[in-house]
Amino acid sequence: MTDQNIQDSILKKGYFYLNEGDFDIHLFHEGSYYKSYEFLGAHYITRLDIEAVRFVVWSPNATAIHLMGDFNDWDETQFPMQRIKGSSLWQICIPGVQMFDRYKYRITATDGQILYKADPYAFHAEERPETASKFYDLKGYIWHDSEWLKSREASDDYNRPISIYEVNLLSWRKKHDGKQYSYHDLAQELIPYVKEMNFTHIELMPIMEHPYDGSWGYQITGYYAPTSRFGTPKDFMYFVDTCHQNGIGVILDWVPGHYCKDAHGLYHFDGGSVFESHDYDKAHNDEWGTANFDYGKPEVKSFLISNLLYWHDYYHVDGIRIDAVAYMLYLNFGGKLLKNKYGGFENLEAVDFIKQMNEIVFKYYPNTLMMAEESTAWPMVSWPTASGGLGFNYKWNMGWMNDILEYMQLDPVFRSGFHKALTFTMTYAFSENFVLPLSHDEVVHGKKSLLEKMPGTYHEKFSNLKLLYAYMYAHPGKKLLFMGSEFGQFIEWNEWQALDWHLLNYDSHKNVQTFLKDLNGFYKTEACLYGVDTSYDGYEWIEVDNSKESIISFERIDADGHKLLAIFNFTPVGRNAHPIGVTQEGTYEVVLNSNSERYGGSSPSQKKNYQTENEPAFNRPYSIRIELPGLSAVYIKLKEEATHERR
Structure with missing residues (x-):
């Protein structure tokens, strides 16, 4: 539109369109637009001294899209979006949109069905159970972590201490009235605790927007929105900033394998297969009731790789733990009998995506952590792509975890017959750069807490637990421990309630906590335990x-x-x-x-x-x-x- 046309359109209709961004559009459809969050979604623009918000959404199958929200009293037809010529992106520019205004896309599918969708690139969302996106400007937060960022750039991740405290923010602790903590509350209580316990990093179970608490954040609807359960995006920035000011790194769990099928989310976004494959068997994860991303689509690559850079760019995170990598790598993981074009079970598109993803992330952030939860024998997961690897810099050591927990649960009378569980680990300890995980997955669904797994009398259970931790910290590899395990939570983790902090009134639990605190402190200062950790x-x-x-x-x-x-x-x-x-x-x-x-x-x-x-x-x-x-x-x-x- 010309300036005159823009002005006329605003006066007559209250909206306008822009004919710009051709290179951005080209890169997005090519699969190489790695900062697509700067173009898609909702962003302030200024034209003719008029401030407006430009909305851009990817929808290849829609016949029409209308924008509706607080700014037009949710009128379903007032603001028609326009398909950008030569692309499958749609846009509209609207003056007068305010911060926190809610909105959705009203999408007309090819069969006439009407869908009401949240913005896949929204930076903020309504708190569950509500489902609309919220307009939010991320600019303006003043960071105070420059010293941390400088030290991060100079660090050698492979031969420094990394001790990770894995946390579910909703159930770490609750207020006396049972209400959840906010990001600010957590900054004031969780961070001092983690610092006192001498952990080097916090790993947050997925904080991207998700509709159901019981999914623990692993079934996402808003990949670009820190969950509004705890506050605004800038509140989350404050949390990360406070971590850094206290010498604590932040790792986010990230779920690029699948997403939930809630009506306002990514699934069948415009009535057709957009983020998922057109092949039904490839598109559906029957085991979890979710949909799988299609890594063969260049726009999906742009969406996911951009998401990794987004969390680094805007939130200064220090690393990403990638969930369920095996489900990405294998077409038959989960019981399906799919094969690739060569007759194998490897998901070739996923392999290419993972390599591209890691190459791009390390290009922009060479000192970040990219940790794969990969549970199979896929080779060279944490090797550079130039050497034939997948390009992560760490892999969770699931073999060590399974062996040591199976061994520790045995009555000591029978341990002599399973001695190999202690020694076999060293035959492969340096085949990858490993993290030793005692994570949330090991203390739910009938597996019992770590303390309850331990055999023997009450006193022997605590002795076994301290022995397990001492063995873990002496073993090569970085360390990860799920919240509550540091003081010997007796019952399994329950996402609906806070940890049993009252147990610290008992000496046995307080002693375990003190031991773990001292063990972390010793680990951080004893170079023998981390200085040569990869050979x-x-x-x-x-x-x-x-x-x-x-x-x-x-x-x-x-x-x-x-x-x-x-x-x-x-x-x-x-x-x-x-x-x-x-x-x-x-x-x-x-x-x-x-x-x-x-x-x-x-x-x-x-x-x-x-x-x-x-x-x-x-x-x-x-x-x-x-x-x-x-x-x-x-x-x-x-x-x-x-x-x-x-x-």
Whole structure:
């Protein structure tokens, strides 16, 4: 439109159209518009000194679209959108739209059906159960995290401590009247707690807008909208900003595999297959009752890859955990018998998408975290695409998680027969860059809480749990623990209620919390546990095959050659003079003992020292003989090195 036409249209109709954005449109349809959120959706524009909002939506099958909302009393025909020439995008520009004005697209399908859809690119939405989008301008928030961002740019993620606290914001804690916390409330209470507990990162279960609390956020309707359950988008910016000011990184769960079928969402967006495949079997995830994204559509690629950059651009997030990658990679995951054009079960379009996605994200944000929850044996998940990998920089170690939880649930009498569960993990520990996850998936749906999984008496359950955590933190790989596990939540996680914080009135639970806090703090300052975390140069077995006593020990080694000895006794039988082979003479000091009185155990809290003997053990020239309590873990260092580390 010319300026005169725009002016005439505004005066006569109250809206106008723009003939611009050809390059943006081309990139979007090509699948390479990686910041499509700057064009699609609702954005302020100024023409002829008139401020308006331009709405742009992708709808390839619609015969007509009308915009309706608070700004026109929800009139269904007043504001007809116009298909942009040569594309499947529709647009309209409307003066007078206010912040927080609600709106929807009224879409006429080819069969005449009328659909009322939320904006796929909306930055804000009504709080459930309402379903409209809200106009929201993201600009204007003043960040205070420049120091954090500078330090992030200079970091080496592979060889630094990463200890993640996984959180469901709705059920972490509630107010006395049962109401949910806001983003501001969480900033004031959750962040100080995470900092006190010495975690390095918070991982948020999906906070993108979703209609049903019981989905935990994994069935999304608004990929670009932080859920309004807790406040506005700028409130969420404040939360992330406060995390960064307190030295805590923020990782978001992200769900690019599937989306829910709620009427206002992405499914059958204009009556046809838009975000999902035209092939019914490919489009439907019967196991979850959801729809799958079609990665072969370039516009879907633009939508999803842009979404990753959006959360980095506007919310300064530090990483993304990608949910259910196996469901993306395999056509037959979930029981279907689909095959690709070569006769295999791999989803070739998904593989190409994942590689492109990771390449683009790391191009813009080379120091971010891209963590895959991938539960199969797909090779090189966390290898660069240039080396034939999928391009993530981390993968959840589901094998380790399954083995150690199966082992720990055994009565110690039977653990000797399953010793391989402790040792097999090291045959593949460096095949990928791993995160060791004890996540929400392990404490729901009848699996029992981590504490309740532990066998034995009441006291032995807590001893086993501390032993599990000590083993986890000594094992190569980054750490992730679901909320409540740090103080020994007894019952399974229930998304409808807060954690059982009253348990901290009991010594056993308080002791576990103190142990986890100290363990995190030790991990953050002990370079042996993270300094060489991606190769066998940082790990060496000492005692590997003592299945009879269910004892293992190994060394973790930092880049300067300093060593930390980690010894584990998985039976209740204490060993008063257990030999440990060492390579250096001197005095060795216990630097952490899960059985310490400080944590409710029987060992004195003061540091214990051991002098080397000229007796070889485990193919090492010297040895020490240590007190190794039942169901306990002991970390030991050469005293000169331990003293040096503390200075």
